[in-house]
Amino acid sequence: MNNWFKSGSPWIWMTAGAVSMSLIAVLGLLLMIAWKGLVYFWPSSIYQYEVMQQDGANTTLIGEIYDSESIPSKRLTDQGIDLRGHNKEFVTRYLIKTGNREYVDLDFRWVLETDIVKREKPAGLALFERTKNGNFYGYVENVVEDGNPLKGDLAEHLDRLIERTSDLNDKAMELQNDEIGSINYQFENLRLERRALELKGKLDAAAIERIEQHKAELQTEYHVLEKQLFDIRTQAKRDKVIVRDMRGELVELPLNQVLDFVQPNDMNFVNKVFHFLHQIGKFVTDDPREANTEGGVFPAIFGTVFMVMLMAVIVTPFGVIAAIYLHEYARKGPITKILRIAVINLAGVPSIVYGVFGLGFFVYILGGSIDELFYPEALPGPTFGTPGVLWSALTLAILTLPVVIVSTEEGLSRIPSSVRQGSLALGATKAETLWRIVIPMASPAIMTGLILAVARAAGEVAPLMLVGVVKSAPMLPLDGNFPFFHLDRKFMHLGFHIYDVGFQSPNVEAARPLVFATAFLLVTVIIGLNITAIGIRNHLREKFRSLEH
Structure with a gap:
């Protein structure tokens, strides 16, 4: 046993176990987010309830079961709630999404199982997805075409x-x-x-x-x-459709306000799968509505990808040039050491500090100066002297700059000095050696730094709240009007969208599944960007592998 410990095998197994547990935890978290987010798009059954009120009167409810929980019976009886002879330790209550906001006080309603007199899943119950006021539930009584x-x-x-x-x-x-x-x-x-x-x-x-x-x-x-x-x-x-709601009243719904119509109780499994995929497609391609609690997130996806790509274009040349200077040109002295320490310390600065810097320097000083020099006709209305996508990209470029510098320097240090000396011996200048030999060999390390920078930038929210991101952007930073790329415009971001929907939403219950769905989408976008960069890195590694020999 002593020899086994001295051999180091226990530490290898402990490390492997820790890595395995970390992977399992991460995968478990992703699966939990995916499950809670994607189940929102599955067409749930619609139930019709006969519910007894506390005063003894019965009422009809139509809706979907949104959630359920078990509550100690004693807690409810202590609050004076009549459990109607229920003698078990716990009682289940259901959160029912009733919709029909303009006719019902609450979009969601908690109902105790002891109050449910009758529950059925009748055929013909319909769900109407609308442009405003949320879903509408009821029975289709008639369809009117042109009167x-x-x-x-x-x-x-x-x-x-x-x-x-x-x-x-x-x-x-x-x-x-x-x-x-x-x-x-x-x-x-x-x-x-x-x-x-x-x-x-x-x-x-x-x-x-x-x-x-x-x-x-x-x-x-x-x-x-x-x-x-x-x-x-x-x-x-x-055109319009006439629907009988849970009050028994006939309601006219103009079809210009209806986005989708489905009868989930009448659908088979295959139809539900197709509807599920259709709803996911709408979520990815549509604009948000109802204070971001419904609809899609396409502007947020576009804003996130556009800002990250712009940031990558900015940070890569500056990071590579800085790393080349520090490793290839700067003398080994106290100034170089101070610069390296400064770069390392920059990586540890809280991101909100970068946001404050971006707001003060980029927006107010640089943007205000640009407005005075080039856009005086628009003053006092700011053009670049206000938060926008350009300042957001520059702020995140500074935030991720240390990552690119350190990664590029590590790649440069792995290149043997004999390669440089051989190139110089053949008559190449130092600049030609760097451009044709050193930088291509270090390109996989540069891509590694870019991958890390993209992963961090795509998930940052705090600095963006100060330098460009908004709850709702009426126009994308890209359109058909010259100069096509409008870098002064504000934009939406998936990370901020999660914060806004989860913590600033006027309808918390309706927004909760969208928080998980958007979080899963953000992770998917980051993974997609990283996979693209990894593919480019592997291609460069294979392309310049011969130079290493």
Whole structure:
């Protein structure tokens, strides 16, 4: 036994066990997040309950079982709640999502099992996903197309009309965001152009006439597009569905407010799988709505990836140049040691400090100076002197710069000095040796630093709250208007979206599954970015492997 301990085998097994437990914990956490997030998209059964109130009257509830928990019976009886002869130690209560917000006080309701007189899962119960006021539950009584009630398979008619209305809504949104949005963008540019000419003293009668003529042309085009938009919206409002809700009342739902219609009690397993995949696709590609508690997260995905890629473009050259200087050119002295210590210490600075620095230096000083020099016509409204995606990328570039520098230096130190000496002996200059030999051989290490930088930057939230991220961004940083990349705009981020939905949401119960779904999506995005970078690194490693020999 003594020899076994001296051999070091116990420490090897302990290390292997610790690594295995860490992997199991991480995988378990990911599986838990995935399960709690993805189950939100599965079409749950809709139940109809007969519930007895404390006053003895019965009421009808229609909804989905959202959650359940066991509560000690004594706690409830001490609160004066009648458990109706329930003599077990615990009693189950269910959280039921009832929807129908405009007619019911609570979107979610806790119901004790002792109060449930009857529970059934009738066929024909429908769930309507709407653009506002959340889901609506009830029985489809009739479908009205252009004022005419339809007969036959109402579900088939409803699917057809919802698809038609959805196409019209998409067409209206595209017209409003693209063509009308482009005209509004040109109107703003004309206003700024007139203001710029006025500040320079060049606003003469000819310039005013040219600007006014252009505005008149744009106004004419705007009225034509506006009429088309109103016509499309009128067509989208044409049809409606009549639903009997849990109060027994008939309610008219305009189909221009209905995004989806499903009858989960009538669906088989295959249909549920297809609907599940369809809902995940909508979550990834749609815009958020209802204070981010419903809809998709596409702007947050785009903002996260766009900001991380911009950060990578900024941090890589600066990190590599700094590492090359420290390793290849700087003399081994106290100044170099101080620089290395400073780089290492920068890696330990709290991220919120970088956010404060970014707000003070990049936004107020640098951005304000850019506005005064290049955008005086827009003042006092800021252009770059306000938080935006560019300042967010620069702030995270500084935050992750030490990682790239240290990783690149380690890669440079692994390259044998004989390689450099051989290149110099053959007549190459030091710059040519670095560019053609050293940097290609160190490129896998550079990619390793970039991978670590991307992983950290994609998950940072605190500094972004100060330098560019917002709850809801009306426009993406990329569109069809020149110069196409609008680095001054604010953006949405998956990390901040998780914080906002989880802690700032007006409807906590509805938002809880979206927190897990968005967290799982953020991890997926980071893994995807890392896999891409790892693939590039492996390709570079194989490409320049011959140089190592």
